[in-house]
Each structure stands twice: as structure tokens, then as C-alpha cells.
Amino acid sequence: MRILFVGDVVGNIGVAMIHEYLPQLKRDLKPQVTIVNGENSTPVGRGISQSIYKQILKDGADVVTMGNHTWDNAELYDFIGGANRLVRPANFPGDTPGQGWTKVKVNQQVLAVVNLQGRVFMNPMDDPFAKMKALLPELDTDFVFVDFHAETTSEKRAFAMRYDGQLSAVVGTHTHVQTSDAQVLQGGTAFMTEAGMTGPADSVLGMKSDSVIERFENQRPTRYTVQEVGPGLLSGAVIDLNDKTGHATSIKPILISPQHPYQS
Amino acid sequence: MRILFVGDVVGNIGVAMIHEYLPQLKRDLKPQVTIVNGENSTPVGRGISQSIYKQILKDGADVVTMGNHTWDNAELYDFIGGANRLVRPANFPGDTPGQGWTKVKVNQQVLAVVNLQGRVFMNPMDDPFAKMKALLPELDTDFVFVDFHAETTSEKRAFAMRYDGQLSAVVGTHTHVQTSDAQVLQGGTAFMTEAGMTGPADSVLGMKSDSVIERFENQRPTRYTVQEVGPGLLSGAVIDLNDKTGHATSIKPILISPQHPYQS
Amino acid sequence: MRILFVGDVVGNIGVAMIHEYLPQLKRDLKPQVTIVNGENSTPVGRGISQSIYKQILKDGADVVTMGNHTWDNAELYDFIGGANRLVRPANFPGDTPGQGWTKVKVNQQVLAVVNLQGRVFMNPMDDPFAKMKALLPELDTDFVFVDFHAETTSEKRAFAMRYDGQLSAVVGTHTHVQTSDAQVLQGGTAFMTEAGMTGPADSVLGMKSDSVIERFENQRPTRYTVQEVGPGLLSGAVIDLNDKTGHATSIKPILISPQHPYQS
Amino acid sequence: MRILFVGDVVGNIGVAMIHEYLPQLKRDLKPQVTIVNGENSTPVGRGISQSIYKQILKDGADVVTMGNHTWDNAELYDFIGGANRLVRPANFPGDTPGQGWTKVKVNQQVLAVVNLQGRVFMNPMDDPFAKMKALLPELDTDFVFVDFHAETTSEKRAFAMRYDGQLSAVVGTHTHVQTSDAQVLQGGTAFMTEAGMTGPADSVLGMKSDSVIERFENQRPTRYTVQEVGPGLLSGAVIDLNDKTGHATSIKPILISPQHPYQS
């Protein structure tokens, strides 16, 4: 089984990059399952709208994952009930609307796609380690992909090593800068600390650099605004699983950027 | 001018990786200046000792940089006064022992090597943005390398974009996982969010995974211990500067790991 | 039912204050139940030992509560199994040794004593709000006292207002400085943001001021040391409950300090 | 010299409490200088407006201090240049509009009123300890009042003990719940960890409890809204200084609340 994952889509340029490159990537890589993190996909870079959710699916995603920005666009409350291809972190508190995981049928197998959020330097959600442990029997499949949305490299890697051999893949999101450590861990779990973002290249994590620099320098409340001009980048990974065991055989980063133009 | 930078050396395996590969890297890459971050180089992964400092210089470093672990080994207080090749973050408070930058003569040019520490999710040091601004006239050279030791991708990138064109290179350290975004910014500053660490590969940021996982799962005070067995990795970057302007012409990541064995 | 609560006992002076004043306070106030927070009661101000635990009980406590420093003295692992009068935060993760609440029989009633820990600016424990909700039916009594160990005034007060009418009393601990807001909320829950500490008066939260000031000024790792000389203070509250409903009828702060000497 | 200080004014009820009680308090206590923290005085509890600033002065304040919410109401940018009775934290970065301290003439003496902001669990401003040290010679008077706006009890008390004998008074603000530790320190500095807020009593720090509880329980972005009904409270302190030395002779808390109605 081949999985294509694309990291945090930011703003209009991010959505445009999906529209432009996801079909090509799918044609070239032929993944059975395509997963896109959409937590920053509105034009202001916060949350997701129904029309963008539908657009990302139409452009080729099977599942859309989220993160700490899940609820930033309140429109989600209206459509999450029916958004059966969208998963928000499974360790959000008990009564949170929406689902923390979903399943995708691929030939004879079933891939569970799980979203979890870390807690270090983030809001205090339920324990993602304990949540994963509780979910495993419930998922009832050897094919499990986790988008682990977290700030620190240590929490992401510790999580992956804790569940090495029990999950097919753990791919980190949230920090928006791809890491170069894609690897299959000893137990057979594909891991990458951070997939990286999909959005405006000439920016700070998708935001106009001026507004971000200003806030660092004057420590006053400046609203970050999404960068809306210039080239885009698309970041992610492609993962191959053994169709019998669900263990990973390979994980390779994907990076389309001004420095690395797309090559079929 | 070519600069070789090697990220956070962790524990005995990190020091052994330096000993084994730094001479080879220098032979192959022929940098004029070699800089190594040594903030985790003691056997327990915290701080630096005089003997290890000397060993790293002997193995080929011209300058050793530090970070938030600078003072974790109290022995440093005894030798920092005479350690003229060691720099600790320049934005530590006023009376802090040691120096925040040093200069290395390279043919006709002088390279200033600066160490700074970020503040997001870290201890509240003096403002690194303001400190850089104040330092620039003092450094009085067009060749400036900054090891920016910080937790978040946003603070690192915002800093680099703020000083794009005024610094030769900004290389991030501290999160220990190399990013794949090495690039020369529009103004001519080489930038990479994170150089990555140099230490035990089968670990969480250099520490035994068991102890780190345990703490994430039980939230009780477990002392992390350095991983002392298994393969090592070495992470860093090589940067080329225009000898006239001090602007960067190229930055390339260096990564020696089980997945990427060293090739001359 | 009258409850006497005494806030975080710090170091030898704190233990001595308990020894000197707890018997007098009990003689004068005649509480049916006496509860003491002992998370800082070792000579170094971190955790608790078996001998101090026994001493605090002998001096008059019926229950000893804890907090974020629960595990700082590893000796606790050895005796917590048999320490049936000690409660550590109930929202520590699943497999944590010890108990999160206990019951004290008072004539015809049973008082449940619960310890919970907040999450804002603290380690990410299980959700204390959700934990309280889950505990309520399990406790199966109208008489419930909660030591809510938390950093921020907002989390403490929000918790008390959330469970106003369902708990007899919520008394905050951890910040070590008593607040002047003791009050019975509209629903009948006695509340006080912070009981305050019991320990050395000439100190910063029980620690020698020199070491604390030094760390604020130089941001280097200085070990805080407990203040071992000078006068002590004892902080707490006395709470009266309606013996039929379990609702509070009164809460009054207790403060013995150099500025407020004890008066019977 | 007698100083009256009133803690964080929150929303319309806070402003109304000032209007109703400040004149009475001044008539009864006869302070020479009256200082009011106005960082939450707009109807939404964030920042200050010009009309409210003028109203607070008209109701009897000589100086208005601020805190971390200084810039939440952007209108301040328009009038801070001419607001010579308003001080915002002096340790905001270099180019911040406005002033960090001001002087009030009282008979033969001059009282400097300084505003500083802490850094623990707050945005990383310039070092308040270092800033105070630098300011002391500049202030050039033995009569110095500091509103230290900070989150933790430790930073507030450490600051007061560091400058004990060099400042007339240090009064903490920001956590909105008054502490019961008002005292003159050994060197002659009046100190109180937290003055407390002036605003709606039936609230969480001035905000409607429902919105705050909701956010603690569901961890989703709920905008806090100011409580606009019910009784108010007014918190502060009155401090007496020796007219020769500037040292404090007394500090007493002021608390007007449903539990403690005002008595002349």
C-alpha cells in the first residue's frame, strides 16, 4: 500500500499548490491513499471552510487532517458532522464534535487514518500517548497512519518510538518546516519528524515576514497575515507499506519549492 | 570563504563522531572555518568540559558555540575566561561570563561568529533581535555567521529574514532534527532552520528513548540519560560566501547517518 | 462539619510550624477533619518522606495532600502503597502509584478529600475538570473537599465555579501566597484561590531569596535552597459545612506570620 | 507621603466602581498620590481608551498604569503621545511608544511611578530586574512606587526583595486576586504580591464564568466576555512613606466586595 501525505496547507497559495500539483503527484506516484493536512487552508491561514475541504477532496485527497487550528474557522461547526473524510485530533476532550480517525478501504486492507495533537508548548489536550494505546484495539487493523501534530521534535520522536512496530507510519506536522529524517524505525514504523507546509515560500510559516518580524521586535499584538504573493511550496512524504504486515518498507520526503522544482 | 558548521554534539557518541568524521569532512570540503555547537558534549549531554572543548578544537573546530545548556556543567565557569574559541549566546544577561562572539581571520577577511538564543518557549534572555542590531556595527565586518539557538521554526526564520542581507549565514540549532530548507535568502543570507544534532542515532534527541517515553507517559521526574550504544549521526551544513561581499552563494546540508553513510 | 486545611508545608521550618501550631489550632478551632498539603515538606522543599508524613499525621493531620512536587523525593515510591492517608493529584496518568482521593468518616458523614492538579503553565496531566466530573458519582457523598493545586488564579476560580454546588470546598494551593478572597460561592461551595504556604517567612516561596534573585538576574541554573533560619508562617483556612447538605456555610483564612502572630 | 493604589480596572463595572468609590476613598484616606491600573478598563476588558483614561483621572487618579494588555485597544496609539499621566511597562522594547515611568510632585518630594512587566509565563520583554537597576539613578528620587505586573508570585516577591530598601513600594498586579501578604520588608520597601482587580465580582478575573469554564472544558477558542451584571469589587492598597527617607512605614490592603462592603 502506498500513502501520499501532504503537510499543512496554508492560505490561497497552499490551496493553489494542491490544485496544481496533487493530481500530478498522484499520477506519478500512484498512491492508494492520499492524506492532506488542512488546518491552515482558509485564506487567513486559520482553520478550514467547507468549500476548501471539498476542493481538497476534489483535487485528490481521501482524508483531510487537522491540528491546533481546527476550530479557528467557526464554519467548521456547521459541516463537521457530515464531513466523514475529515479528522481532527483524536485526543481533543470528550464531547468535541467530529471524529479523531477514519478508515479508508484499499483493496483487501483497511487503513486507519488517525490525527493526534501533542501537548508540549501547546494547549493541554488529553494524553496522546494514552489515547493511541486506547485506540489501537478499537482500530482493529494493522494499517495505521498517524498525523501527529506537535511542536517539539522530542514529543514527536518519542511518540513514534513508543509505537514503533504497532503503527504503519507517524508523520509530524505543525512546525511547517520539513525535516530531513524520514526513516523506517527498527520495528517497522515509518517516521518523519515534520512533513513541512504547503503554502507561500517567501514567508515565515506561511505568514508575511514583515508582520511576524514586527511582532518579534516590538512584542505588541500584530495580527499575522498570510503571504499572498510569490512562489509556493508543497511538502509531504510518500510511504510504502508491506501489504501483509502493515509495516513500512519505505518513507521518502516530498518537497516542491523554488529550490526544488517538481520533476515527474 | 567556505564555512563548515556542525550541530549540537551530544554525549560520547557525538564526540566520537566529531573525532571520526570532522577530519575527513575538512579534507574533502576544505572549509576555511569550522564551527561546532558543543552545548551537549559532556557524557551526560549537558554542557561542555574543558577536555572535550580542547578535543573538539583538536579534531578541527575553529570555534565552539553553545546554547541553553551552556552552564549545565559548572566546570565551564573555571575555564571560560581563557576559552577564546568558545562563544555562548551573546544575549545572555549583562554580567554573564564568557563572550557572545569571536572573530576568525581568513586570508584577507575576518569572519565574526555569533551565538544567539531565542526566547519563545525558552528562558527569557535579552532580546536576540535587538542584540543583533546592536552588534552589527561593533562586529565591523561583512562576514558574519550566526548560530541561532532556538525552539521554534518561526523565531529562527523571522530572525534570518530580518537580517537577510546583513548577515552571511544564520543556522539554527537546538531542536536536534535537521530541516530540509537550506537556502540562500533573497538578500544573500544563507539560512537553515535547524542544522540537526551530532550524536547517537537510536535515540530521542540523543537521549535513550526509554527514559524519554517514560516521562511522556507518566509525567513523573525521570532523568534523561544519553544513549551510549548504537550508530551515530553527524549533522551540519557547508556554506560558501562571496569573498568580496560576504553574501552567501550556497548552503548545503550535511548529514551522516545510518540512512546516509558518509561518502567522500 | 468543620475542616481545617493547611497549605504547602515547606522544609524544616514548615514542619516545625506544623508541630508547634497544629495542635493549638485544633484545640482552638475543633475541626473534625484536618488536611495538610505536604508536597514541599522535605528539608530541601521537594516532595515528602515517610518520617515527615508520619510526623504530620502525628501532629494532627487526617489527610496529607500533594501536588506537582509529589515525586521529587523518590522515597515516596517505597511507602505510597501503604500510605492510606496520603493523596496525590487524582488526574495524574492512569498507572500512577497512590490514590487521588480518600475518605474520612466524621460521625454520620463521610468526607471525600480529593487532590487535583491544574494544567495551565504546568505539566500536561489528565483534564482536572473531566476527572472531577467522573469522580463525583464514584465518591458517592455530599461532603467533598478539593485541594486544587494550580498556577493560575483563572484555572482555580473557573474550576470552583464549575463545580459550585457540587463540592463542599475548593481550596487552591501551589503559588504559596495566600489570597484574600475566601468566600462561599452562590451554590454553596467554599472557595479560596490560594491557601498559602507554611514555612520560612523570610524567603521567596520558602526558598532563600538570594538564590532565587540570582537566577532571575543571571538566568543560569542555580539550585534553589530552602530558607532555614528566621521566623515561620502558617497559612490555611477553616471551613464549616452544613451537616445535612454538605454545602459550606463559612470559610475563613488562617494566617500565622510575623505580621500576624497567633492568637487563640 | 500616602499613596493609594487601585488594581486592574476591568470593564464597565470596574470603571463604575472607580467612579463610585475612588472619591470616597480619597476623602477618607487622604492620599497625596492616587495610582490606578487601567490595562483592562475598556468595555471588553482589553486595553484602555482615551475617554476612560480621562474618566479615571477625573475620578481621582494621578497616574494610570498598564500591563500586558497595554496595546489591546489600538486607540492607545493615537493618544499615548499626549497621555503624560499614563505609564506602560518600562521594560517594553526600545522603540515602544509611551513612557515607562512618570513623576508626581508632592509638596517637597517627587514620587516616581514606575510600571514593569514580569517575564515568567508572559511575553519576553526586556529584563525587568536589569531595567530597574538602570532606572534607579535616572529617577533620581528616594520616592519610587513600582506596579510590577507579573504572573508568578516568585517573580514578584524576588523583585521586591532584590530592591528592598531601594524602592518605596512594590505592588503586584495581573493575577486579579488580592493576596493577604501586604508587608513592609526589612529594608523598608512596602510589598504586596497582588493588589487584586477592580471589576465584576461574580466572574473569573472579570470575565463571565461560563465562557471561561467552557474554554477550560473544551479547549476550543472561545472569546472571553466581560461580566456586565452583578456586584463589583475594588482592590488595592494604601501605603505610607516616611517623608524624609522614602521608606515605607505601612501598607494595608483595600478590598471592597460583596463580602467586605465599604466602610468609611
Ligand SMILES: [Fe+2]
Ligand atoms: Fe499548521
Ligand SMILES: [Fe+2]
Ligand atoms: Fe498547527
Ligand SMILES: [Fe+2]
Ligand atoms: Fe542541544
Ligand SMILES: [Fe+2]
Ligand atoms: Fe539547546
Ligand SMILES: [Fe+2]
Ligand atoms: Fe508547593
Ligand SMILES: [Fe+2]
Ligand atoms: Fe506546587
Ligand SMILES: [Fe+2]
Ligand atoms: Fe489585568
Ligand SMILES: [Fe+2]
Ligand atoms: Fe495583565
